[in-house]
Amino acid sequence: MRQLLTAILLVLAGAPSALAQNCGAGTLGTSRVQSIAPGEMVGSFHYASPPFAPKEIALTFDDGPNPKSTERILDTLKRECIRATFFVVGRRAKQAPELLRRIAAEGHTIGTHTWSHRDLKKVSPEVGKDDIEQTIDFVRTTTGRTQDARLFRYPNLSQTPEMNRLLAEGGQIVMSTDISPKDWKGDPPAETLERLKRLVKNRGRGIVMLHDAQAHTADFLPDFLAFLKAEGYRIVALEAAVNTPREGP
Ligand SMILES: [Zn+2]
Numbered sequence: 001m002r003q004l005l006t007a008i009l010l011v012l013a014g015a016p017s018a019l020a021q022n023c024g025a026g027t028l029g030t031s032r033v034q035s036i037a038p039g040e041m042v043g044s045f046h047y048a049s050p051p052f053a054p055k056e057i058a059l060t061f062d063d064g065p066n067p068k069s070t071e072r073i074l075d076t077l078k079r080e081c082i083r084a085t086f087f088v089v090g091r092r093a094k095q096a097p098e099l100l101r102r103i104a105a106e107g108h109t110i111g112t113h114t115w116s117h118r119d120l121k122k123v124s125p126e127v128g129k130d131d132i133e134q135t136i137d138f139v140r141t142t143t144g145r146t147q148d149a150r151l152f153r154y155p156n157l158s159q160t161p162e163m164n165r166l167l168a169e170g171g172q173i174v175m176s177t178d179i180s181p182k183d184w185k186g187d188p189p190a191e192t193l194e195r196l197k198r199l200v201k202n203r204g205r206g207i208v209m210l211h212d213a214q215a216h217t218a219d220f221l222p223d224f225l226a227f228l229k230a231e232g233y234r235i236v237a238l239e240a241a242v243n244t245p246r247e248g249p
Helices: 002-014 070-079 090-096 097-105 125-143 161-169 189-203 215-230
Strands: 032-036 058-063 085-087 111-112 174-175 207-210 234-240
Touching: 002 207, 002 215, 032 189, 058 070, 070 090, 070 097, 070 215, 085 090, 085 097, 090 097, 097 111, 097 125, 097 234, 111 234, 189 207, 207 215
Parallel strands: 032 234, 058 085, 058 207, 058 234, 085 111
Antiparallel strands: none
């Protein structure tokens, strides 16, 4: 019996997941979806760690869309059949709505990152709330998907308890991070990549925070994905759990 069970588990472990079925041979692929309940706050820099198994990695990209680099990043993700999460800046999405629609069409999760990357610690909660709602409305109107803009990341991860409360009331998921290679610093791509690989090896799992507005992030992303593949990491897509209407009174 135990042998049979082991055999079944081995078959399951080796079988392509439903998500990866349409991926080409040898691609990294997306191994599973992690759905997150509205109002949750995730990412060990500030909140709870995501419920990931060892070697599970989620990719997130902030500050775009930027035509110069986001397109290259989308091409790389498509080649490896990976679903990521993009925390877009409203003002930039308005300048490149076709790119926002491409992110949606290629199956990525879209979260928001304020209208103009403002530090929400420096404005009143009312101003912050209006800013976030304007960005959410723009994203949903542009993509036509109501499932978009349910995740939020603070610019500079600069959070306040009052904004956290308002975001939770609005059913938003607040996303911090587990692994940040500081790719916004503008170091040479090879240097940032080495730092990122070290962080991934040390932590072993979690949400990686990158920036699709940075050209050098587009430069090193193919090598980073090759590293994940060679070392046996698996990609997890993040999604907001969809509210199901309650039955009965
Ligand atoms: Zn940012």
